Amino acid sequence: MTDQPALKPERPFFSSGPTAKPPGWAAEKLDTKSLGRSHRSKYGKSRLKYAIDLSRELLGVPDDYLVGIMPASDTGALECAMWTMLGAGPATVAAWESFGNIWIQDAVKQLKLADLNTLTADYGEIPDLTQIPQDHDVVFTWNGTTSGAKIPNTDWLAPGRKGLAINDATSAVFAMEMDWAKLDATTFSWQKVMGGEAQHGMLILSPKAVERIESYDPSWPLPKLFRLKKGDKLNTAIFEGATINTPSLLATEDYIFALEWAKSIGGRSAMIERANANAKIVTDWIEATPWLRNMVADPALRTNTGVCMIFQGDWYETLSEEDKAAVPKKIAGKLEELDVGYDFNGYRDAPPGLRIWCGGSVEQEDIERLLPWIEWAYAELKDGRL
Template sequence: MSSKPNAKPKRPWFSSGPTAKRPGWSSQNLPHELLGRGIRAPEVVARFAHGLKLTRDLLQVPEDWVLVYVPGSDTGAVEAAMWSMLGERSVQVLAFENFGKVWATDARTHLKLEPEVLSAPWGQFPDISAVDPKKDLVFPWNGTTSGVKAPGADWIASDREGIVICDATSAAFAMPLPWAKLDVVTFSFQKALGGEAGLGVAALSPRAVERLDRYEPPRPVPKVLRLRDDKGFDRLLATGSMLNTFSVWTLEDWIDGVEWGLSVGGLDALIARTDANAAALDRWVSRTSWVEYLAEEPGIRSTTSVCLKIVDPRVTALDDEARRDLVNHMKMLVEVEGAAFDIEGHRNAPAGLRIWCGCTVDVADIEALTPWLDWAFAMAMAEYSAD
């Protein structure tokens, strides 16, 4: 049986959302002067606008794009784009993980569209040769629940007629995004920079704004998802104005994370930190016989939400419920020791582990984590065998 490791990660937070706070984070560092102020107060609106500016700077959003806040985290941002923009032309959805499947269901069941769903098994990316540039497209750049990312963007036409709505919540600030190939890019505070949950951001290209200006969807749109006013795109939203009452504390926490990202070298530095974390985990996967990536093809393997499957024959012979019990037991073992939190895969994904390797995680903590995974697996298997 593997012996219990001596060293523990200094920051044992590996959840894929909300993710680990930035190194050195403290609630005492967050400004509190505006707490309790009205959400429409000029000072509060200015602070929200400042958050959008910093976000644009760090993410390197093109100058002719606009950014808006949307309630409901990334889910709200994707839904706002879908409800406010889809219906003018046929729609395709890439469904290769949980949230792509959700967007496909919403397009069909709630928007009453007839989307063409391009699906793929867990751990794979859909057949992108079937993507039609005449149709609107909805897809996740990085499958948070499957550990699969898009293989670049060459498959998206530059002269497309449809708009591309990209759920980039576990890719933004961690992977390069091909802005020229996308029209709506959404993300939430709670992913790459470890912000508090509840707020999402939608970045809109000129083509997306033109769609909002020109096209009125044939459906009532709930207020919290409404990107249009009577004249088209609601340009007040691009000034930091809010669709409803948002949390000032959450916004200050986001600004803290973005300022940290700028201070450590900007987007390139954040991507480099992410890649270094993924490489550290990869060194362990490469030398470990009982675990493998859910995404077997390296070119589509996520560097943020890294999903792992247990390939030990004793485990693969078990049914799905038993495999989930084993993973949950491993999770319990490391959490009791304070060595790692929230390392289980998504509830709708195949049973396995999921380790967040985004930029707010330190390489040293990934390296300290992996012996604990070996120990937890050995302990869980020993207890399973004893039963």
């Protein structure tokens, strides 16, 4: 029998979205002066603009790029980019996990793009992105939230390429450097790396993306939530805090709290360092644990945010497929019951496994305390006591 560990994580939040709140967060610390106010009031707009400006500053977004708040989380922001910009020429959508495959379905079944290529790879792998023609618009996911596989670099995007690069960066920003010069539309949501609340997305546009929006009208109808133009020009008010629909000012204040915390500890570089250190603890532990393996075989492709692992070994291989799928669920469920770790089971569409969020809002000590509990729970399950 393996002894139960003595110490629990102080903050047992390991979900990949919404992720852990920043250390020191408390609801009573949020600025509530905007609550009960119109988001179109001078003060309401000023807080939305402040969230935009802080995001720009911390991410190092170029001055000639636009940053705006969008409805419907990263999904709304990314689909807005696809709906408003694709169809002007050939396109490629690349996917290697569940969300990228959703963007493929959007392109194939909803937009029904006439000149479309798709590139796919299994969970834990990345397709050969060098196959993508430089005159194609490309939609890709910088970091596979549900597989733990990220792009290793942007060498496959040529400088000054003709096509647009539409980048779903929702579990990558604030944890990985973005190559802004090669990106035309980048999206993310508040609830990923910064631990914010759901339903709000961010859309970052290059001058080339703005030119496409202003010069091109897609053949399909655009829902109101995707309409970025006023007449024939981009509605720049959207990128100054005048949102398309009503945002939550409480969620805005929560996001601002996270941004101010990140700035106070050293900004983007400090967030990246924290994510790297956290992920190293988990990846090193996986390598040293014979009954686990990283879902991503190539170290160059491994994320520093949602680290995904799957089970292996003699005992595991004797199980039926149903019992194999139950292993991570039982371990995660037991540790949630004990208030040791919340929401670190793998994604529902991914191969059965565990996924531990390692982004910068998670404390290193909490990860170090979680891992022995997983070892304990595995031993209990293997010996029939769980």
